[in-house]
Amino acid sequence: MTATAPTTLVLAGTGKTGRRVVSGLQARDVPVRIGSRRADPPFDWQDDTTWEPALRGMDAAYVAFYPDAAFPGAARTVGSFANLAVACGVRRLVLLADRGADEAERCEQAVRDSGAEWTIVRAGFITQNFSEAFLVELVRSGVVALPAGDVAEPFTDAEDIADVAIAALTENGHVGQIHDVTGPRLLTFANAVAEIASATRREIRYLPVTPDQFISSLTERGVPPEYATQLTDLMTEVFDGRRSQVTDTVERVLGRPPRDFAEYAHETAATGVWDAHAAPSGEA
Incomplete structure (x- = not known):
């Protein structure tokens, strides 16, 4: 059963999941406000004076913290935003969180404590980190070097994440639920890179x-040291096997199977992104 469509603020609305949430909501004729630094009004996680103007008139919000909900200090910021959102009349909050990351769990608690639905x-x-974020340059170079060992990961497609978030924003039955979204199978990073290599017919190794x-x-590639350290700490934290399980969330929520990595690799290879020079996006 579909509820009355709320006016929705989509944070990181130009990023990997956010722009897909925007597109999906617009396809359902849901009024959307994009939350980004270049939007009107602008939204910047690092400048809390931009939050209230972006929240005015909103009924719901998709909360994707940038750069990542697992980074140090994210919970304090997300909690402040969630409390302000409720004070501004926002009824429903849908938070994007990292599976298994301690700081992301604190973000979850902050949203639960806000009083919102x-x-x-x-x-x-x-999955789209390979083509829309920091890994695209490594794929193009032919060597994907990561501190992930041989851990198995249920690579999660941004389309599936967005569709589950859209359901939570527009349908009844999702309030108070934790939707743990995964892909349909476990792959090591070596497996994933091998599938990209096969799809591109190039020599690419992990x-x-x-x-x-x-x-x-x-x-060495110009990434600020603080960000590089935080990203590495996150990868070290979660790539220890704690996320090496698949769930039935996509099928249960959406009534369809999750998108497989092989399908993503072949469709993405056909776009030429792994051979082009376009700069990737970094938001979630």
Whole structure:
């Protein structure tokens, strides 16, 4: 049963999941306000004076914290935003959170404590990181070097995350629910890179590296040291097997199977993104 469509603020509305949430809501004729630094009014997680103007008149919000809900300090910021949202009359909050990350769990608690009608959408490693974020340059180079060892990960497609979030924002029956979204099977990073190599018909390999080596590789490419360290700490935290399970969430919520990594690899390879020079997006 579909509820009355609320006016919805979509944070990180130009990022991997956010822009898909925007598109899906618009296809359902749901009024949408994009939350980003370039929007009107602008929204910036680092500038809380931008929050209230973006929240005015909103009934619901998709809360994707940038750069990541698992980064240090995210819970304090997300909690402040959630409390302000409720004070501004926002009724429903749908939070994107990282599966298994301690700081992300604190973000979840902050949203639950806000008094809003809440839904948590948990996701692990987003498949589109290979084509729309920091890994695209590594794929193009032919060597994907990560501190992930041989851990198995249920790579989660951004389309599935967005569709589950859209259901939570527009339908009844999702309030107070934690939707743990995964892909349909477990893959190591070596497996995933091999599927990309097969789809592109290129020589691309996965190279496991130490956390220090990964930080050095990021800073050498111009990534700020603090961000490089936080990203590496997150990967070290969650790539220990704690997320090596698949769930039936996509089928249960959407009535269809989750998108498989092989389908993503072949469709993405056909776009030429792994051979092009376009800059990737970094928001969730």
